[in-house]
Amino acid sequence: MAREDARNRHDFTKIIGLFSVVTLLTFQGALSQQVKVEPEVMSYPSQAVNLRCAFADAGGIQLTQVSWIYEPKEGERLNIAVYHPKFGASFPTSPLKGRVRFTTEPPSLSNPSIQISDVKMTDEGKYICEYATYPSGNEQGVTSLVMLAKPRNSASGVTVIASTVAAGAKPVVVARCESADGRPAAQIAWVTAVNGNATSASTAGADNTVTVSSQYMLVPTAADNGKDISCLVSHRTQAKPESFLMKLAIEYPPQVTIVGYDNNWYMGRTNVALTCRATANPIPTTITWKTMSGQMPDTVQVKENVLTVLKVDEQANTTFVCEVKNRLGTGKDQVTVMVRGTRLPVKGPTTSGVIGGLIGVVLLLAIIGSVVVLVRKKRNQHNGDGPPKYKPPPPNKQQTTTSSSSDTLNTSRDPVERKHGSVDHLYYAPQDAEPSTDLDACSDEEYNCDAEELRYAGAPSGWDEPRLNEVPHLYAPNQYKPNDYHDNEEDHPPAAGATRGESFVSPAMFV
Numbered sequence: 333m334a335r336e337d338a339r340n341r342h343d344f345t346k347i348i349g350l351f352s353v354v355t356l357l358t359f360q361g362a363l364s365q366q367v368k369v370e371p372e373v374m375s376y377p378s379q380a381v382n383l384r385c386a387f388a389d390a391g392g393i394q395l396t397q398v399s400w401i402y403e404p405k406e407g408e409r410l411n412i413a414v415y416h417p418k419f420g421a422s423f424p425t426s427p428l429k430g431r432v433r434f435t436t437e438p439p440s441l442s443n444p445s446i447q448i449s450d451v452k453m454t455d456e457g458k459y460i461c462e463y464a465t466y467p468s469g470n471e472q473g474v475t476s477l478v479m480l481a482k483p484r485n486s487a488s489g490v491t492v493i494a495s496t497v498a499a500g501a502k503p504v505v506v507a508r509c510e511s512a513d514g515r516p517a518a519q520i521a522w523v524t525a526v527n528g529n530a531t532s533a534s535t536a537g538a539d540n541t542v543t544v545s546s547q548y549m550l551v552p553t554a555a556d557n558g559k560d561i562s563c564l565v566s567h568r569t570q571a572k573p574e575s576f577l578m579k580l581a582i583e584y585p586p587q588v589t590i591v592g593y594d595n596n597w598y599m600g601r602t603n604v605a606l607t608c609r610a611t612a613n614p615i616p617t618t619i620t621w622k623t624m625s626g627q628m629p630d631t632v633q634v635k636e637n638v639l640t641v642l643k644v645d646e647q648a649n650t651t652f653v654c655e656v657k658n659r660l661g662t663g664k665d666q667v668t669v670m671v672r673g674t675r676l677p678v679k680g681p682t683t684s685g686v687i688g689g690l691i692g693v694v695l696l697l698a699i700i701g702s703v704v705v706l707v708r709k710k711r712n713q714h715n716g717d718g719p720p721k722y723k724p725p726p727p728n729k730q731q732t733t734t735s736s737s738s739d740t741l742n743t744s745r746d747p748v749e750r751k752h753g754s755v756d757h758l759y760y761a762p763q764d765a766e767p768s769t770d771l772d773a774c775s776d777e778e779y780n781c782d783a784e785e786l787r788y789a790g791a792p793s794g795w796d797e798p799r800l801n802e803v804p805h806l807y808a809p810n811q812y813k814p815n816d817y818h819d820n821e822e823d824h825p826p827a828a829g830a831t832r833g834e835s836f837v838s839p840a841m842f843v
Contacts, residue, residue, distance in 0.1 A: 369461050369473035376480050377539070380449040382435060383475050385461035387442060397464040398444040402426060404457040412459075413446050415439045428455065453479045453515060453539035480569050481541050483514025487563040487576035492552045493660065494584035503528065503549040506580055509563035513541040516568060520546040524561035526580065557582040557613050585661030586612035590654050598672040601644040606667060608637040608654035616656045624651040624666070644671055 366388045375381040387395060400413040412432050414422040421439050423429055428448060435445040441463075448455060456479040462472040487509040495501045506528070511518035522530045528550030535543045548561060563576040592606040610616050621634045629647035633640045641648050649671040655664040 367461060367463060367471050367473035369475045371474075372476045372478060374478045374480055375451050376482075377451060377453055379451055380447055381451050381477065382445060382447050383459050383461075383477070384445040385443075385473060385475075386445075387463055387471075390442075393468055394466040395441045395463055396466060398441055399462050399464075400432075400444075400446055401460040401462060402428060402457060403460060404454075409460075415441070415444055417441060448477075451477075451479065453481060453541060455479065456515070456540060479515050479540065481513060481515035481539075482569040483511040483518050483541075483543075483565070483567055485509075485511045485518070485565040485567075485574050485576070487578060489561070489578040489581050491581040491583060494552050494554045494557075494582050501551050503551050505547045505549050506552060506582070507548040507561050507563065507578055509546045509548075509565065509576065510543065511545075511565050511567065512543040513537050514544070514567055514569075515541050517542040518544045518565050518567040520544055521564045521566070521573075522546070522548050522561065523564060524548070524559070526550055526556050526559055526561065552580075552582040554582065554584040554587065554611075554613075556580050557584065581613070583613045583660055586610045586616050586656040586658055586663030588654055588656050588663040588665040590652070590665045590667045593667045593669060595670070596672070596676045597641075597644050597648060597669055598675045599644060599646075601675070602642060603640060604644060605638055605640045606652055606654075608639070608656065608665070610637070610654075610656040610663060612656065612658045612660075612663070614658050614660075616658045618657045620655045620657075622653050622655070624653060646671060 368384075368386045368388050370384055373381055373383060383400070385398070385400075397414065397416045399411055399415075401409050402412045403409045410426045411424045412426045412428045413434065414424065415434065416422075421434055423432060431449050431451075432446055435447050436443060444461065456477055459475045459477055460472050461475070462470055464470055487507065489507050490505050492504050492506055495504075507522075509520050509522075511520060517534055520530075520532055528548055530546055530548050532544060532546040535545070537543050546563070548563075550556070557580060559580050561578050561580055563578070564573045565576075566573040588608060588610045590606055590608055592604070597604055608619060608621070610619070619637050621639050622628070628634075629641070629645075629650070631642045631645060631647065633642060637654070639652060639654075648669055651666055651668040653664060653666040655662060657663075
């Protein structure tokens, strides 16, 4: 029980101590916030800069004196300005004496701001506005003066010789970049596609300025020659980084390649050529063609880097050598020509190519056929289907005498062509100018058909010229009324001489 009470008293003591520390820190922070200053002020050399200071709320605190203290980055603290309400302003000996003053005359404890004229790079540092108060003691606010100096930026490439295996392939400097006499120090970055590394160094200059230098290093190869590399300099005084674009300058001996030989030089072939291509830095000074045998064929012409064989013969059956030189060395390439008796057969199209062409033709024909079918279908839909819409000529009332209905049915007819729109139709014109029956004529407005016309419209009436011993016609008016053929056979028996089942279609119905 006693041990537990002792433990509880120990925990309570720790809590009280922690609370006291927090309260003290909070109180001190609250007091420090009463001195109002700017955290940072920037200035260029030779300018005038104002450092503001004020005591926010004195309340029950008595302000007795205010002092400005200069604290350089390296060195001791120095009083540069002091003000006492009773004794006035004072400017102790310091590097700023004669260039510092209070902004108001006379100064006051509520606003003891100062101005530093003709600022120098060495004036950079911390400036402390410190109040002597009662009963709180000293209270202060800190302003950092940052001196700015715009640097002089530059960059340059370094010409190097391509490394070889024998040289050990060590990295060398291929580009340099510098930001001189700046404040604060600049930042340098490199942008390039080549594989290398950058190194940087800073050097202190006069008047507290800084010079930053950077170098880009790599193992140089002929393939890296002419590639881009950029130096980017960033500084506080610049709105954006300053960029310097450069080209890598890597020197190397000539690299030579001969092109133009197709392995089909045959006897009698004319005007075949070999071209000597060379890359080098610096540029080549001489290009020389020769043969391994030492004797150039008589049919050969050489013009700069092109060797032309005017006519292939046995002398061209040799090895041609192209040799290129520059300041760093010599490069060469060679081609051995084999002269053939006859020309190699020209390769025809491959099977796959032929098959592909055939498939393409088939697809094209299918597409064309589909288009034609669609067009015809649309035309048919536009023109419409069904019987022709033309009208045969109106019936002729002139009576033509016929011997019998059977002779009329067997009368021969010649087809006559009549066009209606885009469709051709055939109808048969009866011989002997026998009239054709127009079954639709009475439906037209131009015809005024009555019952009498309907009665005699289809066949000869037989009334004009009666003949002896003539078989009465099925449509004779003395036998039936015009609509008798619709009636029942039992009510109207067939006329004499007409057999059951005999056709009563008139020739005019064959339209």
